[in-house]
Amino acid sequence: MSWRLSHDGLREVLMVMMVAMLLLLPMVGLRTVDSSSGLGIDLHIAAVFWAVLLIGLGKKSLVAARENIPVIAYPAACVMLLSGFLAPLPTGFLEFFALAGGFICLTNAILMTLRGGRPISKNSFGEGMDVVATKIQAATPQVAWVMFAIVVALPFVFPDRYVLDVSILILTYIMLGWGLNIIVGLAGLLDLGYVAFYAVGAYSYALLAINFDLSFWVCLPLAGILAAFGGLLLGFPVLRLRGDYFAIVTLGFGEIIRVVLINWYQVTGGPDGINSVPRPSFFGLAEFTRRPSGDLPAFHEMFGLDYSSIHRIIFLYYLILVLALVVNFLSVRLRKMPIGRAWEAMREDEIACKSLGLNRTNLKLMAFMISATFGGFAGAFFATKQGFISPESFTFIESAIILAIVVLGGMGSQLGIVIATLLVIGLPEIFRDLELYRMLTFGIGMVLVMVWRPRGLLAVREPSIRLHGLHGKGAKS
């Protein structure tokens, strides 16, 4: 067993430190400050020094682990980790960096020991993840039932406003992810403007409910139909486009809808949004208020309960749960139907589709309309839940998050989308304590997922039909 790094390893460490120094000197070392005599420049040499040192330590640990020299790998990682607590680091970020980096290096060293000194290549690690993902995917029905039981029981176990609010948020995004999955996952069209349908649904509900005094249960299908119409509108001009060009046009469509919402002041209220969107009633039978203003009885009186504001939240929770499950049921069915197979075929090879007589125009329009309908439902729900909507809620970042969920989940996988939503929406909530570094950790997490599972969390496609049963010969190949 060697006690020293190889020459190449040593050179690698020094190179990394040098590059870090060159980059950090101007970026971290020089800082402009306002002073009485104008703009001055502060030198932060200490920060650069510590950063380069930490980076060098981390790299040394990683190289040592690769070269199977635990006597260097472990101490270097530990020193890095400890310096996060003990060393007089000049900034909080450096402390965070030392802690996170030390932790990663230590994990890496431990993994090396566990593997008996064989270096951990990205590939073998990826294969291990593949096995886990395949197992989860094989157990999808069981996992789904367990999850179902948990979400149904949740409001009784945690009748807590915050937990329910976060769960409603997560369920909304799951529903949106499942909706977008039809365009992106099945039909293979990269839609960067899905939030447009969400917005159309939300505004449809709000405007219909306020201006025509229609109930939520009437408006929901109408919002879906109007959103589908939006899908049709977008569908027609983009049919001839493919790939990047298609993505750009959908991006533009999303922005157009938002700009229209901002500027059509007479109808949408412009940037002020729409206030006091009607809350849903209990299936038109009762209202969730202490003293109902209309002729409907109050929910708590109807069931002989004490008044509690959480009743409405629980009702909303179950409402979005049912909506999401309906979307799930429909998408699972659609995938196994001729149209779903045709969508997937179109994703694989459009030219072959044409040669088989598939009308790509119709198929794409159908995908858009169905997907938009689901988005519209989610939008109507969003409007009634918030009670207030404005164009602020329908920015590009929303589209990006929904798309990230679909891509991260593994295109086309229903369960993958659930897991991805828990990560993308749930993690930032859990990390609220990290405050400033919340989005940073989130970003790192996303990068890691994409490094290890570039095709998404659950990326193995389940055939829509099998001839020889589930354990058919060669089915896994």
Add this chain to the structure above:
Amino acid sequence: MTTPLLHVEQLTMKFGGLTAVDAVSFTAERHDITAIIGPNGAGKTTLFNCLTGFYRPTSGALTLTHDLGEYLLERMEGHQIAHQARVARTFQNIRLFEGMTVLENLLVAQHHKLMRASSFLIGGIFKLPSYRHAEEEAVMLATKWLEEVGMADKADWLAGNLPYGDQRRLEIARAMCTDPRMLCLDEPAAGLNPRESAELNQLIKNIRDQHGCGVLLIEHDMSVVMNISDHVVVLDYGKKIAEGTADEVRNNPDVIRAYLGDDEEEEA
């Protein structure tokens, strides 16, 4: 005299200044295998693309006549040609849905039938009996074709994982699942070994004899062309230079010159 299955009249296809197919006329009979041969760049695949609606011909008429009616192919969209006029094709570079299973590939080919049976969406979503029945029938037809091409045990394989020869045959099976009246094969024997090539000959003959489907064939492998074609059309530089039975064409001096070149061309 009955009308031929396919009647090509003065078909011309120009790309800018280049005339890829130049006033080609020929006919293909219903129970014949018609081979289109010619040196590289002779315009064979362009001719195919015109026939199957991938290109719109510059001028000329393409008339297809069969039990379902008469179709003017040059006026139809690509997907209509496949769906209504019942022209199926395969590709020179295999175009399967590689991420889908063999069975799924064959079911996509029966899309229209299944869509009608699923009453466009409702029947499929609620799994009505009529839809389930139609799907069973579609699977049966797919299985029949898998047996025909000798791949019955591979129905659940991913199409992309199949060996090359199987991919070629699957593409033919997929084309046949659309219930075509004319099948256009673009170099089906390319890359096959002699044994596979012989099996392919048998398969193409079966399609002609048992399914009443006319076959149009582009092929470089002369053993295939000479063995199975009833009628051969020879193209060179976009023009038809000869037509006739395999034997007639083989001894035609123009054809020999086109393939082997004459003295002047060699010097040039």
